[in-house]
Amino acid sequence: MSTSNEPTNNGPTETSAAATTSRKTRSVRPVAIVGGNRIPFARQDGAYARASNQDMFTATLDGLVSRFSLQGERLGMVAGGAVLKHSRDFNLIRECVLGSALSPYTPAFDLQQACGTGLQAISAVADGIATGKFEAGIGGGVDTTSDAPIGVSEDMRQVMLQVNRARSLADRLKAIAKLPTSLGIEIPRNGEPRTGMSMGDHAAITAKEFGIKREDQDELAAASHQKMAAAYDRGFFDDLITPFQGLTRDQNLRPGSKVEKLATLKPVFGVSLGDATMTAGNSTPLTDGASAVLLSTDEWAAEKKLPVLAHLVDVETAAVDYVNGPDGLLMAPTYAIPRLLERNGLTLQDFDFYEIHEAFASVVLCTLAAFESEDYCKERLGLDKALGSIDRSKLNVNGSSLAAGHPFAATGGRIVAQAAKQIKENGGGRALISICAAGGQGVTAIIEG
Numbered sequence: 001m002s003t004s005n006e007p008t009n010n011g012p013t014e015t016s017a018a019a020t021t022s023r024k025t026r027s028v029r030p031v032a033i034v035g036g037n038r039i040p041f042a043r044q045d046g047a048y049a050r051a052s053n054q055d056m057f058t059a060t061l062d063g064l065v066s067r068f069s070l071q072g073e074r075l076g077m078v079a080g081g082a083v084l085k086h087s088r089d090f091n092l093i094r095e096c097v098l099g100s101a102l103s104p105y106t107p108a109f110d111l112q113q114a115c116g117t118g119l120q121a122i123s124a125v126a127d128g129i130a131t132g133k134f135e136a137g138i139g140g141g142v143d144t145t146s147d148a149p150i151g152v153s154e155d156m157r158q159v160m161l162q163v164n165r166a167r168s169l170a171d172r173l174k175a176i177a178k179l180p181t182s183l184g185i186e187i188p189r190n191g192e193p194r195t196g197m198s199m200g201d202h203a204a205i206t207a208k209e210f211g212i213k214r215e216d217q218d219e220l221a222a223a224s225h226q227k228m229a230a231a232y233d234r235g236f237f238d239d240l241i242t243p244f245q246g247l248t249r250d251q252n253l254r255p256g257s258k259v260e261k262l263a264t265l266k267p268v269f270g271v272s273l274g275d276a277t278m279t280a281g282n283s284t285p286l287t288d289g290a291s292a293v294l295l296s297t298d299e300w301a302a303e304k305k306l307p308v309l310a311h312l313v314d315v316e317t318a319a320v321d322y323v324n325g326p327d328g329l330l331m332a333p334t335y336a337i338p339r340l341l342e343r344n345g346l347t348l349q350d351f352d353f354y355e356i357h358e359a360f361a362s363v364v365l366c367t368l369a370a371f372e373s374e375d376y377c378k379e380r381l382g383l384d385k386a387l388g389s390i391d392r393s394k395l396n397v398n399g400s401s402l403a404a405g406h407p408f409a410a411t412g413g414r415i416v417a418q419a420a421k422q423i424k425e426n427g428g429g430r431a432l433i434s435i436c437a438a439g440g441q442g443v444t445a446i447i448e449g
């Protein structure tokens, strides 16, 4: 199908100020957040038990395309990724673009940074826009824990490769004879490759270090469900979500979530440490879902008569030494945020909204405790005093991952879209985004309207 946006050949068709400006004089341009889209998130083996990453991200892209009338549009870039990906998915995001209503001339690439994937992908697209490489693009992510890739033991894999490469029947039979008796099935584990420990067990150690109480975690979890349910009820998600496979709301959401019920759940992480506090209720569930955010220059949005919810101001990624050093696996955002604040001449208190990814309730509380701790800020972060406390009424105001669920790579897009919409609804303001990730990394950002 040919559309007016489609180039007549493979050459460039975009015209912009940047195209006529030399690389030397090109300056950084503001990056507008036009809007976001996601499918409702589903619990593992729930509504999307039979959906693939490709199904979910393609549907998410198409939701964005139809919301902003981008049918046949050639965008500068689509970036995204999945934490759990089949080898057959190859360049998953490009395949999704090809399956979507966007122009097939839209380039795309995959990246992987655990739970930081979505925000890092948005940052990559924003960099391209800011530096004048292109005018508009999409960043996001997708994950399915239901359709997880399954491997086989290394012995089995080697023999299967030999069988596949055999040039004659005799060679093939020789290779088949070496097949191990057991398949040696390897199912992806929710664990850190270097320590063998689950992320929950890592988080439990940090929670103990900071003395985070069970009651506070349960309170944060209940509030997340209640705030998100209220946001759904007042229509906040109407232009952020496209229904998919019969689901119109997040399957994990429990509008009536109560602290009293959460208090009855038994601990599942950090049990060997004693006084364990982390349960299924104050930890994110295994989840399936996808999200995407449309970014552009202000001029591109204006030309297409599209809204601008907010602007992506800056992104900072940090890593910590959780293997041999003193740091908690999920505490890298505490290192990234002071750098982000300093670069932008801001203090921790200069924000109207704080979006701290609720991987576990304890991670949010540890992050806030670290900011309030003079020792932590001086000794770990090299600051001269504590960053201080925040106004908790500005934290995760429309609910976060404990309520929505956490399809790893899709969380960044959900948070950016939610924060941008909050700013728009507020008539302006500034939000700080913090996403912890496996591998001891963290991706943080400032958005402003």
Ligand SMILES: CC(=O)CC(=O)SCCNC(=O)CCNC(=O)[C@H](O)C(C)(C)COP(=O)(O)OP(=O)(O)OC[C@H]1O[C@@H](n2cnc3c(N)ncnc32)[C@H](O)[C@@H]1OP(=O)(O)O
Residues within 6 Å of the ligand: 113, 114, 115, 116, 190, 199, 200, 221, 225, 254, 257, 258, 261, 262, 265, 268, 279, 280, 281, 282, 283, 284, 285, 286, 359, 360, 406, 408, 436, 437, 438, 439
């Ligand atoms: C990945 C990165 O890079 C960085 C990060 O984000 S790290 C975070 C990644 N996330 C994780 O590691 C968490 C992964 N989660 C899990 O492994 C599992 O969901 C889990 C071990 C936490 C729980 O698994 P589970 O036991 O199967 O949970 P589930 O059966 O749903 O719940 C257990 C009970 O709690 C109850 N429950 C759960 N949430 C509740 C709530 N909000 N209110 C009331 N009850 C609740 C359930 O109803 C269930 O009760 P019953 O046993 O009576 O049915």
